[in-house]
Amino acid sequence: MPQDANTASQGKAQPRPKARPNAVSWPLFTTPQPIKRLFDKFPLYTYPPNELPERTAQHRDQNVLYLFTGDDGAHRGLPSFNPGCLKWQAYLKFRNIPFVTVSSNNHASPNGALPFLLPASSSASPLDVPSPVSSQRIQRWTQDTIAKRKGKKNSSNLSNEELKHEEPGAEATPLTEDSTRSDPSDMRYEAYLSLLDHRIRNAYLYSLYLAPLNFNAVAFPLYIAPSTTNTLVRLSLAHQLRAAAEGELTKQSPRIDVEAIYQGSDKAFGALSELLGDEDYYFGERKPGLFDASVFAYTNTLLDEDLGWRDFRVVDGLRRYSNLVEHRERIFEAYFE
Amino acid sequence: MADPLDSGDDIFGKLQKGVDPKIQEEKDKLRNEREHAQYEKARRRLGELIQDNSTLPTTISSIRVIGAPNTRKSFLERIFNPILSVNHDRPYTLAEAIREVSIGADKLNRLDIFHEPISLYLDRPPKTDPSTTPTDIDIYLTVREKSRILLKTGTSAGNGEGEAYTNLLLRNIFGGAESLSVNASLGTRTRSAYSASFESPILSNPSLRLELGGLASSTQKTWSSHEEVLRGAWTKLRYLTPNGSKHELAYNAIWRQITSLSPSASPTVRHDAGDSLKSSLTHTWTLDLRDNPMLPTRGTYTRSLLELAGWGPLVGDVAFAKTEIETQAATPVPIPGLNGISFTTGLRAGLLYPLSLNRESKPRPSRINDRFSLGGPTDVRGFRLSGLGPRDGSDALGGDIYYAFSTNLLFPIPRVPLDTPFRFQAFITGGRLLALDKKGANQNEKVGNAVRELVGNGWPSVAAGVGLVYAHPVARFELNFSLPLVVRRGEWGRKGVSFGVGISML
Numbered sequence: 001m002p003q004d005a006n007t008a009s010q011g012k013a014q015p016r017p018k019a020r021p022n023a024v025s026w027p028l029f030t031t032p033q034p035i036k037r038l039f040d041k042f043p044l045y046t047y048p049p050n051e052l053p054e055r056t057a058q059h060r061d062q063n064v065l066y067l068f069t070g071d072d073g074a075h076r077g078l079p080s081f082n083p084g085c086l087k088w089q090a091y092l093k094f095r096n097i098p099f100v101t102v103s104s105n106n107h108a109s110p111n112g113a114l115p116f117l118l119p120a121s122s123s124a125s126p127l128d129v130p131s132p133v134s135s136q137r138i139q140r141w142t143q144d145t146i147a148k149r150k151g152k153k154n155s156s157n158l159s160n161e162e163l164k165h166e167e168p169g170a171e172a173t174p175l176t177e178d179s180t181r182s183d184p185s186d187m188r189y190e191a192y193l194s195l196l197d198h199r200i201r202n203a204y205l206y207s208l209y210l211a212p213l214n215f216n217a218v219a220f221p222l223y224i225a226p227s228t229t230n231t232l233v234r235l236s237l238a239h240q241l242r243a244a245a246e247g248e249l250t251k252q253s254p255r256i257d258v259e260a261i262y263q264g265s266d267k268a269f270g271a272l273s274e275l276l277g278d279e280d281y282y283f284g285e286r287k288p289g290l291f292d293a294s295v296f297a298y299t300n301t302l303l304d305e306d307l308g309w310r311d312f313r314v315v316d317g318l319r320r321y322s323n324l325v326e327h328r329e330r331i332f333e334a335y336f337e
Numbered sequence: 338m339a340d341p342l343d344s345g346d347d348i349f350g351k352l353q354k355g356v357d358p359k360i361q362e363e364k365d366k367l368r369n370e371r372e373h374a375q376y377e378k379a380r381r382r383l384g385e386l387i388q389d390n391s392t393l394p395t396t397i398s399s400i401r402v403i404g405a406p407n408t409r410k411s412f413l414e415r416i417f418n419p420i421l422s423v424n425h426d427r428p429y430t431l432a433e434a435i436r437e438v439s440i441g442a443d444k445l446n447r448l449d450i451f452h453e454p455i456s457l458y459l460d461r462p463p464k465t466d467p468s469t470t471p472t473d474i475d476i477y478l479t480v481r482e483k484s485r486i487l488l489k490t491g492t493s494a495g496n497g498e499g500e501a502y503t504n505l506l507l508r509n510i511f512g513g514a515e516s517l518s519v520n521a522s523l524g525t526r527t528r529s530a531y532s533a534s535f536e537s538p539i540l541s542n543p544s545l546r547l548e549l550g551g552l553a554s555s556t557q558k559t560w561s562s563h564e565e566v567l568r569g570a571w572t573k574l575r576y577l578t579p580n581g582s583k584h585e586l587a588y589n590a591i592w593r594q595i596t597s598l599s600p601s602a603s604p605t606v607r608h609d610a611g612d613s614l615k616s617s618l619t620h621t622w623t624l625d626l627r628d629n630p631m632l633p634t635r636g637t638y639t640r641s642l643l644e645l646a647g648w649g650p651l652v653g654d655v656a657f658a659k660t661e662i663e664t665q666a667a668t669p670v671p672i673p674g675l676n677g678i679s680f681t682t683g684l685r686a687g688l689l690y691p692l693s694l695n696r697e698s699k700p701r702p703s704r705i706n707d708r709f710s711l712g713g714p715t716d717v718r719g720f721r722l723s724g725l726g727p728r729d730g731s732d733a734l735g736g737d738i739y740y741a742f743s744t745n746l747l748f749p750i751p752r753v754p755l756d757t758p759f760r761f762q763a764f765i766t767g768g769r770l771l772a773l774d775k776k777g778a779n780q781n782e783k784v785g786n787a788v789r790e791l792v793g794n795g796w797p798s799v800a801a802g803v804g805l806v807y808a809h810p811v812a813r814f815e816l817n818f819s820l821p822l823v824v825r826r827g828e829w830g831r832k833g834v835s836f837g838v839g840i841s842m843l
Contacts, residue, residue, distance in 0.1 A: 048826055
């Protein structure tokens, strides 16, 4: 597709420099200078561009985070009901990155999954479009943005080390480029992260999509109903969604053992509670980091009473650890109210 | 591999090869000629007979259709029973009787289940039969049924797209000229397309047909950085009026999915990504009075389309009224000493008027897959596919209102006979494609402002060029050299040579 854009731009009103290398690599097809000069006269007249249609993206001058949320929720900046989205929504808030949220769906994403971030466009012209930042790259993008902002503020060169020091959680995630450290604390960090990414996520997936009570009460109105009003299409989407969840769970073990899944999440919450202890945020930091965002993403979604959970198996497992519940409330009050 | 028998003489080889295609061709030709001669003779005899006896009182006592073992009797009865004299209170003249039967035979022809020609014989019933009257005639129609299964596979290329396809046609399935057509194709732009449609004449009337169909397809729309996946079904009622205009009334329910966005997709396309269901009623009216649809030299063509989606009981996820009109006129240019020059001109225009869905007070603005697109070799030549209209980044977004025109002057090619389907052409094409004005206070103001911009703001986007036209019976091929003259910033003109294939070209 980029190839197509390249060739197409040769015929554009304003040829892009990108198209040139093509002409150079094919000396046979270069147009003779006099003809090229004649061609360059066309089009003879160029008017200003056409206006965009009404149904288009707003907030082009701001950073926009596309995530699962209701239209009203997007407008008010409420936390997303999807843990994967909420993690990055919370993280951006922790890092003081200004952004607005927009309700979207997976089809819109550059990598097939929400969230993604569309950085503010520097130019006002709709012909200049910034490229989207997928969730895997949001952390990196945030660091770069903060570095740029710092650089502007006191024009002193912050070393990379200092930057990383400022973000303890970020430092060791497997998302950063070099995850080949063997520091014992990093290994511990990764072990805790895998509790979230596997045990808690599995229980969450099972309880949301495969437990019938919750699917109809929570997943259906949140994920399927907004896509379409048509019953047949909704049924088809519901089927796809449940099949995807099932596929995700059977990827790890061929048989879905419900009891084991729930016990796994209970234990994982216990371990996370122990790790947090009496601190406000994980790893004794004064400000929450990426790990706090990851935990908050699940705890907030599970403890949000507005979502209308009907099967409380996972939620009950979480409620037993009051410091996790308080951790969630602390973040909610500080960043989402 | 050497087989002693085979190498000895090639009799086996010859047998294995089957009939020499040349001989077969010769045979077919002879047979055709024979059939044709027979047909001609019968026609002449009939002509003489009718002339001599045109006012002879006649009653049709029976009509026999011979050679239609797979066609239902009741189906044929519905065509021929009304003609039988038993069902008439007064006798025909012979001329009238022949005319009535010809109308019936013509109906058989148009059902597309019999080979042409259908032969017609008249006979007098034996006088010995006490039940007959002296005015009685019997009618024999000899037909040959077309093959009931037709399988076609092939590849094709054009408009920057290549594809491979399979087409299965089952004819006369239940003996009532019902047909089932199943298509599957894989291509570079239309990644995959599967469709099936079942069509049947209503009450044995070839001019009135009902069609039920469904499709599943996935098409890459590189000009707006996405892939559109469609799944849907339709039902159509087609009616051909005696004066040749075609009406088509359809209900469509289509689930559209905008997905697989390219990394450079614009915010507008990202905003429109996802699912939507279109539930719509359409009416299409076509009147084609051109002498040749692919290379017209005389006559006019008119087509109008009305689509109503999501309104009232139609529900669905999108609501709008869409109207589109297309006309073309062709006329020969009389220049003494220069034969075969013709001038064609075409105009298309359309408007999408957003409506409000049930229980919503405000109309929903249009989506990218409902808006019109313009530009490319089949409409505004000299522009890229969807090269006209609003653009976000590199994505064509389409518009809610448009017009496009084309004027072509066609010349015969020197030393190429006039009856070959090759012509030179010189053309000027142009148009404008706009979104409704966002700033309007209400829907009518939005449309009004857009109309003012459409016709009031300077020249339309225009391109001009020359080229070569080849009019194949099923599609028109063009090789053009063109240059854009007037564009809007962001619109994608096309300088130089381009190739186009189209069935309906502006």
